[in-house]
Amino acid sequence: MGATLEALQRLQHIESQLRSVRGQIEAKRRSVQAHQRRLATLERQIADTHELIRQAQADSDRLELDRKAQEEHIKRLRERLNQTKTNKEYAAVLTQLNTDKADALKIEDRVLAAMSKVDDLRKREAESRATLEKEKARMGETQKSVSDLEAKLSAQIKELEAQRDAAADGVPPEALKTFERARDKHDGEAMAQVEQTHPRRAEYICSGCNMSVTLETINSLQSRDEVQVCHICSRILYLDSTAGVAAR
Numbered sequence: 001m002g003a004t005l006e007a008l009q010r011l012q013h014i015e016s017q018l019r020s021v022r023g024q025i026e027a028k029r030r031s032v033q034a035h036q037r038r039l040a041t042l043e044r045q046i047a048d049t050h051e052l053i054r055q056a057q058a059d060s061d062r063l064e065l066d067r068k069a070q071e072e073h074i075k076r077l078r079e080r081l082n083q084t085k086t087n088k089e090y091a092a093v094l095t096q097l098n099t100d101k102a103d104a105l106k107i108e109d110r111v112l113a114a115m116s117k118v119d120d121l122r123k124r125e126a127e128s129r130a131t132l133e134k135e136k137a138r139m140g141e142t143q144k145s146v147s148d149l150e151a152k153l154s155a156q157i158k159e160l161e162a163q164r165d166a167a168a169d170g171v172p173p174e175a176l177k178t179f180e181r182a183r184d185k186h187d188g189e190a191m192a193q194v195e196q197t198h199p200r201r202a203e204y205i206c207s208g209c210n211m212s213v214t215l216e217t218i219n220s221l222q223s224r225d226e227v228q229v230c231h232i233c234s235r236i237l238y239l240d241s242t243a244g245v246a247a248r
């Protein structure tokens, strides 16, 4: 293998390590972001429940006023009952009183239901708040683990970046440009090994995209130190030196 390809492979090796280290940090950061979204959802739920409590409490207060008014009304009816002068009048007031007492019981049921709804919502809010507090504490730990990891890996990243720059210096500028284009296009994998599809047939493919590679390209890779790219995926092709790929 020519010097240029060797230098490119060295570069690829370092780039891959760098990418993997950065990927670890990225993954942690994404988990922090997911956690932040969970916290925001919880906070929204709590605010919604809070508003429901406010409405339920207003309903409950209003019903309580109705109940008191009904109580007063019944008290007055009882007084009137005592002051009736005729049997007919007495019977009429008594009927009215019984009807209104039945209504009062219905209102009382509604008051109790409204109060119990408020209680349920308060319980729900308290549970959500407890969950939120726990999640906030966990968030603190997650954030700390990200900064710990960043601190731990930053020296490694600096070292790898220095190695990468040194390796890039050993690559001719045109080849470096080709490398960087392919790297950016294929998630950091700028190079692809050429594979022989059958041991006894001179048929080759690019392992990056599985499309065929011409014999002309194979010959060129074997005889000259120049960069050959896959015509389909633009990755830089190289031969596996241990497999002894033969074009003839």
Ligand SMILES: [Zn+2]
Pocket (backbone or CB within 6 Å): 192, 206, 207, 208, 209, 210, 211, 230, 231, 232, 233, 234, 235
């Ligand atoms: Zn390809």
